[in-house]
Amino acid sequence: MHVLLFRPYRVRTRKLAARGEHIFCMNMGNVARKRQKGTSPEKVTQSPDEAACEQRSAQETHQANAPEFGGPMFLPNFKAVGGKLVDFDADLNDIDGQYVLQNVAKDGLAYSAGFRTGDKLFQINGTNIEGFGIEFILDLLRTFHGYQVPQLMLAVERKPEIAGEPSLFIWVIFKVVWQDGIPKIEVIQTLENDTDEMPFIVLGPSFAWRGPPVVAYDIYIDGKQQLYLSIQKDKVVFTTYSKQSIFHGYSYYGGQPRSGNVLAYSLQPLKPNKKQPESTTPVGTAGNTVSAMDFPKYMLNKKDIPTDPRFWYQKHYQNGFSLESVVAKGMYLAMAPNGEAMLSTKQTELKVNKSMTTASKWEPSSPAMTK
Numbered sequence: 001m002h003v004l005l006f007r008p009y010r011v012r013t014r015k016l017a018a019r020g021e022h023i024f025c026m027n028m029g030n031v032a033r034k035r036q037k038g039t040s041p042e043k044v045t046q047s048p049d050e051a052a053c054e055q056r057s058a059q060e061t062h063q064a065n066a067p068e069f070g071g072p073m074f075l076p077n078f079k080a081v082g083g084k085l086v087d088f089d090a091d092l093n094d095i096d097g098q099y100v101l102q103n104v105a106k107d108g109l110a111y112s113a114g115f116r117t118g119d120k121l122f123q124i125n126g127t128n129i130e131g132f133g134i135e136f137i138l139d140l141l142r143t144f145h146g147y148q149v150p151q152l153m154l155a156v157e158r159k160p161e162i163a164g165e166p167s168l169f170i171w172v173i174f175k176v177v178w179q180d181g182i183p184k185i186e187v188i189q190t191l192e193n194d195t196d197e198m199p200f201i202v203l204g205p206s207f208a209w210r211g212p213p214v215v216a217y218d219i220y221i222d223g224k225q226q227l228y229l230s231i232q233k234d235k236v237v238f239t240t241y242s243k244q245s246i247f248h249g250y251s252y253y254g255g256q257p258r259s260g261n262v263l264a265y266s267l268q269p270l271k272p273n274k275k276q277p278e279s280t281t282p283v284g285t286a287g288n289t290v291s292a293m294d295f296p297k298y299m300l301n302k303k304d305i306p307t308d309p310r311f312w313y314q315k316h317y318q319n320g321f322s323l324e325s326v327v328a329k330g331m332y333l334a335m336a337p338n339g340e341a342m343l344s345t346k347q348t349e350l351k352v353n354k355s356m357t358t359a360s361k362w363e364p365s366s367p368a369m370t371k
Contacts, residue, residue: 070094071138073141075142085142087108087109088108089104090110098120099134100119109185113187115156115172118158119158121137123171124155125211126153126261151174151208152173154172155172172191173189174187209250209299209300210253215248216247217352217353218245218247219245220245221238221335221351222349227239232244235340236292237341238341248265250264250266255326259313264299268281281293282310290333293309293310311327312324321352333350334346
């Protein structure tokens with residue numbers, strides 16, 4: 001059983017002579033310079049009278065200080081606004097296309113969460129980050145683009161110390177908490193496996209959104225002609241590709257993870273614009289039918305969401321995956337002879353690509369996603 005881990009966090013503060021207060025701020029330039037020298041950076045605070053504490057956005061800070069191959073990892077500070085961040089006390093660098101943690105400080109947050117130098121990051125909140133680009137990943141970790149999701153899950157691959165031994169795959173669910181004004185790590189759960197398949201998670205019968213990233217996908221059935229999951233006139237169908245075929249995958253904790261990862265697919269991205277289609281998502285019902293419903297905002301930010309027909313268990317196979325309805329156990333998304341979506345006891349093999357038309361609109365700094 002895993003318990004809460006709290007590790008001291010070094011913060012250098014300066015007391016305001018006039019008011020006797022302490023403020024928490026970070027001089028990003030100093031942090032970057034100290035990281036390049038190979039030392040563990042300290043948090044720097046400055047009074048409002050010292051013209052420091054630049055109120056940069058997280059993305060601007062990253063672009064100004066992080067080298068192209070990677071840089072220091074920062075997490076959002078949900079107790080403050082104006083660009084202040086929490087240093088994770090580790091670097092994330094792109095080494096031959098792999099995102100590797102380096103310079104993990106033994107007295108820092110990353111270490112107390114269970115990460116070590118040399119760990120290869122391959123998932124953020126259940127989403128594979130291969131090919132996303134190091135700048136986008138660092139930006140994602142530090143900003144979450146305004147969505148208040150203090151709970152994170154990072155997955156790493158740890159190479160064995162003895163040659164020939166298998167790698168260890170580790171998933172750490174944690175959040176940053178504050179004690180006496182100092183950020184610390186609270187580990188919620190740590191999971192280990194000898195493959196990159198996430199093992200069983202015990203989080204209760206309810207669901208909770210994992211948070212970003214939310215990626216645009218094209219889901220289709222392969223055959224003589226690729227037929228894409230789409231929504232047409234409030235009906236869920238498999239048909240030729242259109243803008244109504246771009247589904248955004250929302251991943252959730254909870255349910256019965258042995259049945260697969262819990263997801264909801266919606267036409268709505270995190271930040272919809274006027275050109276996006278109406279907010280609808282395929283729903284499996286207890287009556288063994290598939291329909292389209294609105295995708296309400298509460299599914300994005302509310303904790304402990306009850307069982308919902310919008311949720312599907314996604315099971316992966318060698319050449320594809322299947323979607324099992326959460327509310328209709330043993331019934332899988334399939335295609336009827338007339339092309340409409342239906343539920344069937346047969347596990348129809350589906351395939352998926354990152355959307356060939358558009359990337360998620362909330363990713364201002366991400367590289368273009370292609371098929």
